Amino acid sequence: MFIDEAQITLKAGNGGNGSSSFRREKFIPKGGPDGGDGGNGGSVYALCDDNITDLEQYKYTPNLRAGDGGNGSGRLKKGENGEDLFLKVPPGTIFINLQTGLQSAEVLKKGEKVLLLKGGKGGLGNVHFKTSVNRAPRQFTYGSDGEFGEFKLVLKTIADAGFVGFPNAGKSSLMGLLTMAKPKVAAYPFTTLHANVGMIDYPDIYERLFVADIPGLIKGASQNKGLGHRFLRHIERCKALVFVIDMAATDGRNPIGDYEDLLSELKLYNPMLLEKPRIVAANKMDEPSANENLDKFKAKYPNIDIVAISCLSEEGIPSLKEEIYKTVKLASNNAFATAEQSPF
Helix, strand or coil, X not given: CCCCXXXXXXXXXXXXCCCCCECCECCECCCCECCCCCCCCCCEEEEECCCCCCCHHHHHCCEEECCCCCCCECCCECCCCCCCEEEEECCCEEEEECCCCCEEEEECCCCCEEEEECCCCCCCCHHHHCXXXXXXXXCCCCCCCCCEEEXXXXXXXXXXXXXXXXXXXXXXXXXXXXXXXXXXXXXXXXXXXXXXXXXXXXXXXXXXXXXXXXXXXXXXXXXXXXXXXXXXXXXXXXXXXEEEEECCCHHHCCHHHHHHHHHHHXXXXXXXXXXXXXXXXXXXXXXXXXXXXXXXXXXXXXXXEEEECCCCCCCCHHHHHHHHHHHXXXXXXXXXXXXXXXXX
């Protein structure tokens, strides 16, 4: 099961207590205070790891804490610092503090580390309280408590291109043809119950792209209808969108109406999605009615990149693969140029 949300309770380690101790050695009378400091408690960090694909481990282990610091002891021995806790999460994970409702952290790149909760500070030993008028202090301080927090983890998949379409449009079949992913494929709607991520390999140019397939949308998805609403966030970070349209109009569908409904749902969810470059994959071109519907679609939208494909006969799949590469690279170059021009 693909887990893209989890709620966890975290606790940073407490600091160790300082020590009240006095030096006792033969031939050294009145040795004075020698109590060591307590160790610091371990902190809690979010760590981005691209070998992890979802949040499953935190769904079933929701309570985690870092190590406590050790207590100080005589002979100025400092307690050991508590072990830090690293929460390894996939790229694109957001941490939302449930007490404040605000986003506390977000990790996007491999190896990126963000502090979530700071460990408690170790207490002071009595050696720190020695003065000219207090040569045998018995004072020491206790370690402070580590921070505590409850967080909601939300995964927004990072992929180069995202597949969107209505149920039974052929997204899963297309994902299986383009990538090594093995999504469930069947002749009924809602066979895809979670987001899938696959990799398109371009061996001739030593390149690869990641694509995300979200469960089929329905009209009203942006208002939490159907399955697609909770997965729309997985295409927010995609550089380009591939609209998979059933051009054969099976099940009484209307390709132009499907496309317009998809645009409407994306706009209602997040208008920024419509600013992304898009490709229309006109699927099921092996059906007799597909060519006529494709002509109508092209007349309605003459300026859209349309690639005619058939997941059954594999017609047009190499062309779509090439078009996805060109669109993603163009979007990446435009984003880089915009960043270079920005005064910030």
